[in-house]
Amino acid sequence: MPSLTIDGREVSVPKGTTVIQAAEKMGVFIPRYCYHPGLSVAGNCRICLVEVENLPKLQVACNLPVTEGMVVHTGSEQAEDGRRAVLEFLLANHPLDCPVCDQSGECDLQNFYMNFGLYDPRFREQKVKKQKAVQLGPHVMLDQERCILCSRCVRFTDEITKTGEIGIFQRGDRAKIGVYPGTELENPYSANVVDICPVGALTERAFRFKARVWYLSSAQTVCNGCSQGCNMDMHYVLDRPHLNEGARVVRVKPRYNPDVNQWWLCDEGRYGLEWIDKARLQEVRGPGDTANADTNSGKATWEQALGAISKSLAEWKAEDVGARIGVIASAKLTNEELFLIREIFRDALGAQVSAWVPEDPGTCDEFLVKADKNPNTRGATLLNLTSPDAPEAERIVDEALAGNIDLLWVFGYDLVEGFGEQKVRELGEKLKLFVYSGTNENPTQALAHWGLPSAAYVEKDGTFVNHHGRVQRIGRVFSPLGDSREDWRILLELGGLLGLQLDWRDPQEIFLGLADAETAFAGMSYGTIGDQGVEVACTKPTEGVTAPW
Amino acid sequence: MHEVTHETRNNLPPTLVAEFTELCTHYPERRAALIPALHRCQEELGGWLSPETLEAVAGFFELEPVEVFGVASFYPMFHLRPRGKHLVSVCHNISCDLRGAQDILDEACKASGCTPGGTSDDGRFTLVRVECQGACTSAPMLALDGVYHEGITPEDVHRILGGVQ
Ligand code: SF4
Ligand code: SF4
Ligand code: FES
Ligand code: FES
Numbered sequence: 102m103p104s105l106t107i108d109g110r111e112v113s114v115p116k117g118t119t120v121i122q123a124a125e126k127m128g129v130f131i132p133r134y135c136y137h138p139g140l141s142v143a144g145n146c147r148i149c150l151v152e153v154e155n156l157p158k159l160q161v162a163c164n165l166p167v168t169e170g171m172v173v174h175t176g177s178e179q180a181e182d183g184r185r186a187v188l189e190f191l192l193a194n195h196p197l198d199c200p201v202c203d204q205s206g207e208c209d210l211q212n213f214y215m216n217f218g219l220y221d222p223r224f225r226e227q228k229v230k231k232q233k234a235v236q237l238g239p240h241v242m243l244d245q246e247r248c249i250l251c252s253r254c255v256r257f258t259d260e261i262t263k264t265g266e267i268g269i270f271q272r273g274d275r276a277k278i279g280v281y282p283g284t285e286l287e288n289p290y291s292a293n294v295v296d297i298c299p300v301g302a303l304t305e306r307a308f309r310f311k312a313r314v315w316y317l318s319s320a321q322t323v324c325n326g327c328s329q330g331c332n333m334d335m336h337y338v339l340d341r342p343h344l345n346e347g348a349r350v351v352r353v354k355p356r357y358n359p360d361v362n363q364w365w366l367c368d369e370g371r372y373g374l375e376w377i378d379k380a381r382l383q384e385v386r387g388p389g390d391t392a393n394a395d396t397n398s399g400k401a402t403w404e405q406a407l408g409a410i411s412k413s414l415a416e417w418k419a420e421d422v423g424a425r426i427g428v429i430a431s432a433k434l435t436n437e438e439l440f441l442i443r444e445i446f447r448d449a450l451g452a453q454v455s456a457w458v459p460e461d462p463g464t465c466d467e468f469l470v471k472a473d474k475n476p477n478t479r480g481a482t483l484l485n486l487t488s489p490d491a492p493e494a495e496r497i498v499d500e501a502l503a504g505n506i507d508l509l510w511v512f513g514y515d516l517v518e519g520f521g522e523q524k525v526r527e528l529g530e531k532l533k534l535f536v537y538s539g540t541n542e543n544p545t546q547a548l549a550h551w552g553l554p555s556a557a558y559v560e561k562d563g564t565f566v567n568h569h570g571r572v573q574r575i576g577r578v579f580s581p582l583g584d585s586r587e588d589w590r591i592l593l594e595l596g597g598l599l600g601l602q603l604d605w606r607d608p609q610e611i612f613l614g615l616a617d618a619e620t621a622f623a624g625m626s627y628g629t630i631g632d633q634g635v636e637v638a639c640t641k642p643t644e645g646v647t648a649p650w
Numbered sequence: 651m652h653e654v655t656h657e658t659r660n661n662l663p664p665t666l667v668a669e670f671t672e673l674c675t676h677y678p679e680r681r682a683a684l685i686p687a688l689h690r691c692q693e694e695l696g697g698w699l700s701p702e703t704l705e706a707v708a709g710f711f712e713l714e715p716v717e718v719f720g721v722a723s724f725y726p727m728f729h730l731r732p733r734g735k736h737l738v739s740v741c742h743n744i745s746c747d748l749r750g751a752q753d754i755l756d757e758a759c760k761a762s763g764c765t766p767g768g769t770s771d772d773g774r775f776t777l778v779r780v781e782c783q784g785a786c787t788s789a790p791m792l793a794l795d796g797v798y799h800e801g802i803t804p805e806d807v808h809r810i811l812g813g814v815q
Contacts, residue, residue: 265714270723281716282701 105171120162120173121149131175132184132213134191134299135251136163139364140260146191146251148213150183151175159183184217192222194229194274196246204301206314210249229274237267237279238286240306240368241295245277248302254278254294261365262468264288278302289470292372293365296354307372308352312344317351320578321632323565324353325433325476325558326370329469330567331355331362332633333370335559335578348378349579350559358633361571367470377557380542383583386552397552403586403594406551411598413534417508418450418599426452427497427506430486431513432475434588435563435575437611439477439484440618441592441603442512449601453506455491456481459519471568476558480566483621483637498524507533512588513555517544538591554585561587562608564630566637573634574627662706666694670710681711688722697737698729726780733776734769736814738762739793742779745786750804754790755779757804761811775811 104113107124114123119142121131134146144164151162154172159180162173174180191210199205231245255267255278266286269278280286286294295303317336324331333353338344345351353374355366387401387409417426428446430439439456446452462472481487498520500506509532516525522544529535529548537549546552559578566572581587589608596603605611609627616622621637629635662670669690673683684707691703699722701715708715722728740758742751759765762775769776785791788800792807799810 265716268714268716268720270720272724281714281719284716 103167103169103171105167105169105173107173108175114167116166118167120151120153120160120165120167120171123167124162124173124175129175131162132209132216133163134209134249135253137253137256137297137364140253140256140297143252143256146249147187148184148191150180150187152177152180181217184213185219188214188217189219189222189224191249193224193226194246195249196228196233196244198247199301201310202244202247202301203304203309203311203314204247204298208301209299231275231277235279236306237303238291240292240372241286242304242306242309243278244302244304245279247300248278249300250276250278251299252278253297253299254303257294257297258286258288261293262288262290267294289367289369289464289466290365290468292368293355297364305352312338312341312351316341316344320559321356321576322559322578323476323573323575324366324370325565325575326367326373326474327463327465327471328473328475328478328568329361329471330476330565330571330573330634331366331370331469332358332573333366337579339579348375350374350377356632361567361569361573361634362469365469367468369464369470376541377559378582381540381557381582381585382542382546382552382554383585384554385584386546388550397547397550401551403584406553407591407594407598410534410536410551411595413508414450414595415599424451424453425506426450426508427501427510428452428454429458429494429497429509429511429514429516430454430456430481431458432456432473432478432481432487433513433558434477434481435558435561435565435608436477436480436484436572436615436622437563437608438512438588438592439481439486440611440615441589441596443484443486444603445592445596445599445601446510449596449599453492453497453500454486455494455497456486457488457491458494458514473568476567477565479568479570479637480564480572483566483619484615494519498528501528501532504531508536509534510536510538511545511549513539515543515545517548522548538588540585553591554583555591556581556585556587560585561589562627563589564608564612564627567634570637571634572622572625572630572637574630574632576632660706660709661702662691662710663694666690667710681713684711684713684718684721685725687711688718688728692728696732697735698731698733700732726778729776732769734764734773736775736795737793738764738775738777738811739780739783740766740777741781741783741785741789741791741793743782743786745782746790749789751790753804754792754802754807757807758792758811761808774814 102113104111107127107129112123112127121136124131132148134148135143142164144161149162150159152174153160233244235243237243258264258267266280267278269276271277292305295305316338319334319336322335324333334356335353336351337349338351353371355364357364385401385403385406386397387399387406430442447454463474465472501509525545525548535549536551537546538553538555539546540555540557558575560581562577563575564572605614616625623638670687674680677683692699695703704718705715708718738758740755758777762777763770764775764777766777766779785798785800791798791800
């Protein structure tokens with residue numbers, strides 16, 4: 102372990118560590134464009150210059166392995182002068198179109214210029230003109246003039262996706278990046294190049310000219326697009342509806358988690374979030390005045406809905422025929438909610454409960470994307486709500502059609518998609534009580550007696566367990582839309598109306614209850630889960646689960 | 651739109667395949683033979699590197715076409731567009747410039763029927779302005795298909811270019 106001194110402080114690091122990494126370890130940030138911890142070292146941009154005692158010239162910190170006794174100055178006058186000169190070169194042909202550049206506000210050319218800029222530029226020549234709006238693929242737009250040729254995007258498609266779409270053409274001040282003529286940047290992870298582009302050369306087509314980044318708020322969450330559970334930051338606007346056609350979610354950015362997604366997100370997850378703001382169920386719908394109405398044509402209040410539902414439930418319970426109640430839960434619910442469903446329906450009422458629903462596996466690959474498009478199948482399994490501990494949803498539906506179940510509550514799952522409209526219509530007629538709670542409009546909701554609007558996952562706190570057994574917090578980003586409510590809140594209230602002793606007030610407390618009850622979660626709390634998650638204690642093997650890396 | 655297919659990636663003439671296979675043994679890394687291979691392709695396959703050629707070379711070296719395109723577009727000696735039967739390279743670097751390269755170039759344009767960088771309508775010539783060819787001592791100069799004509803005057807240009815078919 103060589104030890105070296107950086108800015109007057111000594112540090113020991115493993116052999117082979119570079120100066121930029123050693124500095125990072127000490128919390129000293131060295132500017133960088135081409136260096137990215139997830140990619141090979143290119144050492145071409147020269148912005149990371151540092152002064153090293155006894156070496157005649159400035160050195161690039163990203164490509165300099167530490168040696169015993171090395172003395173590094175990252176902020177000396179000489180180092181800063183070097184960076185200033187590098188920036189002067191990088192900006193010589195740069196168009197400086199920050200006022201119309203989407204990167205403005207989060208651009209490392211701007212950021213570093215604040216620190217090391219010349220402020221009185223000497224370049225009076227004509228700038229080289231290049232192409233400004235080159236559509237590289239379905240998600241990515243290129244501005245060749247803004248590119249500083251750091252080659253991060255090239256290395257990403259070479260090393261991470263191994264699809265090799267992007268290259269550098271020509272040379273000198275005419276050099277530019279692009280795709281091979283006639284081809285596109287089209288791979289399942291293509292938009293990551295936008296995140297790693299340190300300047301505004303690569304921008305997201307979906308975000309283009311939508312909002313200045315300083316109007317965006319950010320909150321930590323995870324993706325619910327598949328069972329990988331990639332960590333991400335959600336960028337949203339609440340107070341400027343004109344920016345995004347009223348939608349709150351503007352974009353998402355990957356959040357680094359070495360054990361889940363490193364620095365990346367798949368395009369499907371990144372661009373699969375429209376449902377959070379579109380076609381949402383926003384009001385409680387009930388049978389209205391007509392006593393025997395089969396569908397929920399009327400608007401109702403939560404009090405009416407939960408009052409009526411709990412009254413029916415209490416009656417069945419009194420008759421002690423809990424088996425005539427069926428609940429189809431969903432692996433899109435949080436552990437806390439699944440736990441409450443189990444406590445209330447299975448344990449207190451004796452209902453048949455399942456989160457085991459028929460679903461066609463989706464696309465998958467050997468990197469991040471998993472075929473199971475539910476974020477919490479593993480959680481549902483740990484809570485014994487899927488195979489083999491729970492009945493298949495299909496059996497519950499069949500029993501209801503056979504007249505053996507009178508009350509059915511469906512959480513989020515679209516029965517029409519799974520079993521066809523005919524069957525669900527029949528259910529609506531046969532069942533005494535048919536409740537659907539979910540986030541968005543769908544055919545099942547329209548056929549149920551009660552349609553309850555649930556909060557989207559980013560509108561509530563809670564946890565998912567990813568395919569690998571990592572418990573991760575969702576983190577509430579903003580409040581539920583319209584009249585919608587978090588499923589855990591609906592369930593707690595229902596429990597109260599049923600007179601059950603559930604003395605938890607929020608997801609955090611419910612989770613502690615869950616951790617007490619389930620050994621897999623023993624000793625965990627929101628504190629220990631933190632923002633990077635923790636693995637469940639006993640990893641109950643799920644078929645086909647492999648470590649991501 | 652041009653599509654890269656398995657076929658385009660694998661149709662280098664067998665003679666070149668054999669030649670490149672041998673060529674690769676001269677280098678520690680296979681891809682290091684890429685530049686000489688591109689030169690040979692240009693010689694053998696119509697004087698320029700067509701998309702089909704680039705893809706076939708990429709196929710041989712197991713590289714992405716974009717990488718071969720990057721290399722080919724880096725060097726001015728590689729032609730990425732069809733070129734005339736004869737290549738006229740007029741030097742315009744400092745020594746030649748001082749000794750009247752501009753007049754040579756103007757005459758060469760007239761005599762060949764090209765604009766700099768262009769190809770004549772009859773397909774006989776492609777004319778390029780190039781950097782120093784290492785013949786500064788007898789500037790100005792032009793090269794016709796690689797053959798140097800040094801210390802020339804504008805009148806010579808007509809004689810040199812007029813003589814080729
Ligand atoms: S487009 Fe961005 S990431 Fe790619 S080389 Fe240019 S500056 Fe770097
Ligand atoms: S791999 Fe899965 S969890 Fe990760 S971003 Fe894609 S859909 Fe979301
Ligand atoms: S970050 Fe070190 S040379 Fe680019
Ligand atoms: S400058 Fe023309 S040959 Fe050197």
